[in-house]
Amino acid sequence: MTTILNQHEDYHQAQDAYGFPLIIKQLLNRARIVSRHQTISYADKLTYTYAEFFKRINRLANVLKNMGLKQGDMVAVMDWDSHRYLEAYFAVPMSGMILQTVNVRLSEDKVLYTINHAKPKALLLNAEFAPMIKNHQFDAPSIEKVIWFDDEDAHVAELPSYVDGIYEDLLSSASDEFDFPDFDENTIATTFYTSGTTGNPKGVFFTHRQIVLQILASMASTALNAEGQGVRYTDVYMPMTPMFHVHAWCVPYWATLIGLKQIYPGRYLANKLVDLIEEHNVTLSHGVPTILQMLITEMNQRGGKFNGLKISLGGSKLNESLAKRAYECGIEFMCGFGMSESCPTLSRSIFDDKQKAMSLEEQINYRSLSGSPILLVNMELWDENGRKQPFDGEATGELVVRAPWLTQSYFKDHDAGNELWRGGWMHTQDIACITPDGTLKIVDRLKDVIKSGGEWISSIEIERILSLHPSVAEIAVIGIPDERWGERPVALITLKPDHTNTTAEDILAIGHQAVEKGHLPKYGVPSDIKFVKEMPKTSVGKLDKKVMRQMYSQNLF
Known part of the structure; x- marks a missing residue:
């Protein structure tokens, strides 16, 4: 418990004063009082009230305790976005254990690597992902207990011999009363692994205090926006960022803190997502541009529009072509910036009367x-x-940050942690500029910026300009080796279905026009354009430029 440290004799903490540690269990305080009859749904499979949710959290905590797990033990989860995942978000860290959210979109060897690196004692396992852990007694020997998830009829399924029980059966037989303890707010609550583009994934970790502070700051910054953009008590929330990835940007935590109606969609399938949005009148979500494109394409095929859907976007740069399509489809979108190491949100759009007065083109930009x-x-x-570089909207440099919720290192990798925190600031490895009014513009990733003839070229700026061509659905610009210039930019493009006759010359014409208007240097026009059916992406839906460069070098485009 915290105590007051003050030398003045009149300032003493009352004997029974409650120090209120910033731990995850405090996030439920308001909802327990005002949201007991609000609902949480798992796709089209089930719906229950917050009152039942609180009981299920208690039951899960008792199940883990009865299995012999104790404070400090690691509990891993492998599941789609579900009510079960939300229950684990609370029950595991509230019990003083550490929640490992396993990225199920990694390759099997990487999944096993993250499990063996973290060494969880228990695993909450969706039946679909059982093949990934192989014979876990040999391939993931730290796992002592396995709890089975199955959306089908688990009672008739042939369970593997290593399973200790079916989730629903275990919960139904456990007590719905549990007294979650107070403990130091600096206790580790969660860990997960970045889907880095080089080497093995790195483990980041966050304390209860860090998560609570991130939730409060992110939620308040969102709520401060104008009506139509900010979060409201009446919103209906559905995540479209995987719950294994940075706590789904921590939004399930603050949606529960507020007491919002919540929908968990399971696996991300465009038709199912739009069905759920329409059925439940979902108004609040978040995701990467790839998810946004999926939603727009599905809704366009239905001939409809979204009604009051607010989406926060991050993960990769939103090109202006896609932004315009989102606007036309009735989506109220805002962009932000963050990273796995930052828990994640560091910035997000401000939208007030000044921005409302902008022209459509200015707003899109x-x-x-x-x-x-x-x-x-x-x-x-x-x-x-x-x-240090000035915030004048022109000077660029690597963005370095400080905030009270940033991971303090990498799990079992002190050297990488020291590199991350060189000079007492967290290094994002993003090149950026900041305008005099504080707006952040990411220019490029350090590893993606292109150096041609001694000059730096922003791949993001080229993407922004070429995306304005009406044929472009997705675009990625990469640097490829060039004997004369060192590197030259090449654009990889997927075309919209009704623009398949577009040529490279058609799109390059946009680049040449930008050169004539002074918006792009001549050497910034790509040397080549390759039309591809599908862009390589990371496990969390970001464009994977490392794989693109490898494929280009192997003539696979």
């Missing part, structure tokens, strides 16, 4: 930027020598 720092976040731009 503004909304496609990365917003402004959320509450409590400090940012600087450093050049290659660590010198």
Whole structure:
């Protein structure tokens, strides 16, 4: 418990004063009082009230305790986005255990790597992912207990011999009363692994205090926006960022804190997502541009529009072509910036009367930027020598940040952690500029910026310009080796279904026009354009430029 540290004799903490540690169980305080009759749904499979949710959290905590698990033990989850996942979000860390959210979209060997690196004692396992852990007694020997999830009739399924029980059966036989303890708010609550583009995934970890502070700052920064953009008590929430990835941007936590109606969609299938949005009148979500494109394509095929759907976008740059399509489809979208190591949100769009007065073109451009720092976040731009750069909208440098919820290192990788925190600031490895009014513009990733003839070229800026061509559905610009210039940009493009006759010359014409208007240097026009059916993406839906460069070098495009 916290105590008051003050030398003045009149300031003493009352003997029975409650120090209120910032731990995850405090997030349920309001909902227990005002949201008992609000509902939580899992796709089209079930719906229950918050009152039942609280009981199920208690039951899960008792199941884990009865299995012999104790504070400090690691509990892993492999599931689609479900009510079960939300229950684990609370029951596991509230019990003083550490929740590992396993990225089920990684390759099998990477999944096993993350499990063996974290060494969980228990695993909550969806039947679909059982093949990934193989014979876990040999391939993941730290796992002592396995709890089985199955959306089908688990009672008639042939269960593997290593399963200790079916989730629903175990919950139904456990007590619905549990007294969650108080403990140090700096206790580790969660860990998960980044889907980095090089080497093995790295483990990040967050304390109860860090998660609670991120939730409060992110939620408040969202709520401060104008009506139609900010979160409201009346919103209906459905995640479209996987719950294994940075706690689904922590939004399930703050949706529960507020007491919102919540929908968990399971696996992300475009038709199912739109069905759920329409059925439940979903108004609040978040995701990467790939998910946004899926939604728009599905809704266009239905000949309809979204009605009051607010989506926060991150993960990768939103190109202005897709932004315009989202606007035309009735989606109220905002962009932000964050990373796995930052828990994740660091910035998001501000939308007030000033932005409302903008023209459509100005709004699209503004909304496609990365917003402004959320509450409590400090940012600087450093050049290659660590010198601070001005916020004038022109000077660029690596974005370095400070906030009270940033991971303090990498799990079992102190060297990488020290590199992340060089000079006492977290290094994002993003090149950015910041305008005088505090708007963040990501120029490029350090590893993706292209150096041609001694000049730096922003792949993101080329993508922004070429995406304005009406034929472009998705675009990625990569640097490829060139004997004369060192590197040259190449554009990979997927075309919209009704624009398949578009040629490379048609799209390059946009680039040449940008050169004539002074918006792009001549050497920024790509040397080549390749039309592809599908873009390589990471496990969380980001464009994977490392794989693109490898495929290009192997003539696979």
